[in-house]
Amino acid sequence: MTKLPFETLTIPNDWDRSGLPAWTYHSKALFELEREKLFLTHWQVAGHECDIPNPGDWLAFDLLGERAVVMRAQDHQIRAFHNLCRHRGARVVDGDKGHCKGAIVCPFHGWVYNLDGTLRGAAQPKSFGEMNRENFALKPIEMQVFHGLIFIRFSPGPQPDVATLLAPFAADFVSYRLTDLVPVTGPNWSTDLPVNWKSVRDVDNEGYHVALAHPGLQDLYGRTYRDFHLEGGLSMSIGWFGDVPGRLWSVRNYVKTSPGSPELPAHLHNAWTYYGFFPNTVLAMTPEGMQFYHDIPLTEGMTRLSGRSYRRPNETRRQRLARYLAYRIDRDTSAEDRQLSIWSNESMKSSAFEGFHLSDLEYGVRRHHDELRQVLPVVTLSNSPPEDQIAARNEEMSCQVKAWE
16 A cells, blocks of 8 residues: 555544534534634635736635635735725625726725725725825735645634645645646536535545445545545545546546556555645645635535636646546535535434444544534533523633643
């Protein structure tokens, strides 16, 4: 079996195989805490540098009431701002991505901003009396670029800078030449699912279900699939293909068509790899390209699954065909996972549900839940406090944890 170059954690012989209690999947009060203390304070992927190659190009990213716009300015630097006009709070851009020719013009009243976020001028400026334009620039958002990927977070949080956080993956990202990628033509993909976001993560964080629930992946690489769990909420999953021709049409033709990746290190050759980082993002690599996907919570019972796809520059016809076949395999896998997420989520309201009992092959679920327990200790309670007391109880438990440390 191929040895991976980074340190992995061994699964203990005796560990708590239970998961989060059912109430955590449908509590509105807990969802508000997740918004404040988890999603807005942790890094999110907004896109890739190649999505905005020219001055004036922009990407939008919305998360739980916050709105971001990431833009390349005239100096070719990329900056992130709140997508919020300083006049009345309207969106200064609308849509997933676009281009501003020379300036950003708010569609509500016509305030004009330079591409670096500074205010060029307000419409009918004399109507505002004395107004210092320097005080009305677009508000910046923390942003970092790592191997071409654009990361933002709306509030300061516990995670270190992106380069430190993802350092265990850096060598692989260099090998994949992520900075050289170009976007696949078309909008980002998105679908809404009537489940709590944690139910999506519970399915995605383990490979125990691959053999039965994903015939395509099992046919492609199920014999070699492995999960690895790293510190800091990181994970990696990998499967190697090509040892058998494949039985299913898409798999058989993909194995026959894919040019493979002989230029990559041995552990990445002919591999599909998935790099996950807490709380909700995965970067998925194949020899033909890369996609990122994340689970964006909308409410405690609705989650938006979305992402963007990228390909190799100067793609050959063979690579393009292999990428299409990989898309077919992944499309079926995504549909299967969506159904599993629905079934998993609906069980949380059943009187017969008595909690998880996890296999060693589901240790990734435990690791993800442990990260949640660190951020929100209230989820360690088997029974839910009253909704109006959850925030206070979590604060009390957080203070106790800090005191013990």
